[in-house]
Amino acid sequence: MRLDKFLKVSRLIKRRTIAKEACDKGMISINGKVAKAGDVLKEGDIIEINFGSKAIKAEVVDLKEHVLKDEAENMYKLL
Template sequence: MRVDKFLKISRIIKRRTVAKQIADQGRILINQRPAKSATNVAIGDQLTINFGNKTLVIEVTALVPNAKKADAEGLYQIISENAKN
């Protein structure tokens, strides 16, 4: 599954176009390597997402084509969340 689609389905980022822009700006790393929006994500991959004021590190635990809001948090596990001051 593409990283932009995973971020939208897991509801980490609300819109796929926003996820695509963030990925294409080089603000997403998959297993410590820069990722573009079309980069594939697999179970067990570690994603580092640099937002404007925080960095979120998650591990992918499941991949599904569609997820309800209640099931979205089960697709990943938060490893760390650091706020920049």
């Protein structure tokens, strides 16, 4: 699954366009490497999102094309 789509579906970022812009600015990394919006994620990858002074680190647990709002948190585990 593409990184920008995962961020939107898992609700780590609200909109896919914002996720793409964050990737373009180098604010998101996968396994320690700066990521592009089109990078493919797999289960077990570690995502780091840096929003100014706030940073989120999460491990990809599940990849689904569509999930309900209540189930979105099951797609990742915060570290």
